Amino acid sequence: MSDFIHNLLRLRRGPWEMVASVLIALGVAMLMQPFAITLYTYSFITTLIGTVMFIIVSHFPE
């Protein structure tokens, strides 16, 4: 866990891609879940932030 935070602070690709992937997956799950419309409302912004983050952090060093 401390390695993860350390690499996150050093702007390494691995952990940042992980964060972006989690955001995308969360956004898609929120978009298609049948439980709360509030989650649906905020799904697109979550996916968008995750996708843009993924594009940016995939250029970070390993």
Added chain:
Amino acid sequence: MMKNTPIEKIASATPDNVARHIRGLSDRSIAWIFVAPTIFLLLAINIFPLIWTVWLSFTNSRVNRPNRDVDWVGLRNYERILTDSDIWNTMQATAHFLIWTIVLQVLIGFMLAFLINKKFKGNDLWTTIIVFPMMLSPAVVGNFWTFLYQPQIGLFNYVIAFFTGADPASFSMIGDVHLAPWAIVIADTWMWTPFVMLICLAGLRSIPGSIYEAAECDRASKWRQFWTITVPMVLPFLMLAVLFRGIENFKMFDLVVQLTGGGPGNTTTLTSIDLKREAFEKWRTGYSSAYAVILFVTVFGLASIYVKALNKVKER
């Protein structure tokens, strides 16, 4: 000197001033000349419409009223889509279709590939028969399954009745709100399982026999060979099949329109059907552009993390 080859003939026919220009070009320039038409086409067909759609999504444009002023509405289209409970239901219908078709196609496709990979008499004939549904047009498959699902004459109802003892006319696969989502899942699975099977078969046939022989020498059981050799080595192929089917089913349109038309009610209205209605029946261009951008970002985001996972599996 004789000029026999076509290249020599073209070279001799090229005017001197043109030939001098070509001789003066670097390899990089020549590469750009070859690549430029493709880049231009990509920009014109893919990139420009994408940027145009994003711009339209912030307006109240309607293409059926070309003389009307187009106003900038900011994020209003997005706000309306993301608070609309009908579109939310459409997303759930799409999720149901997407998840179940992929699960069933991967399971059945892999099992069929595993069976077809065994050497037996008539192997090629069975492969051709299994692959047959994939070769049909979705419109034909839609019509074909509409007849199969008919409560009075449909073969599907009679098969279900044979196994359950229910009256064949007592249920309608495409007329019942609970059964219709499963009707489209079954039809799509019937049509596209062979595609997954072919990809899995390619994966299974790429595994060298020597690995299994080594496992036999180590006295590994068939069960262990399956989980430690077959599954890991077919996994990249399986993931590729899931990616192809996932993207394809996210924009599924023709088969479902032919089969249920999105009904009964809106139970089988997938996002692509809803989007088409908004864009080309209600002519709400700005609104439907925002809808398309939401779907694009979703598919793009999912595909990005999926390709990353696929590359990791390949590296192992």
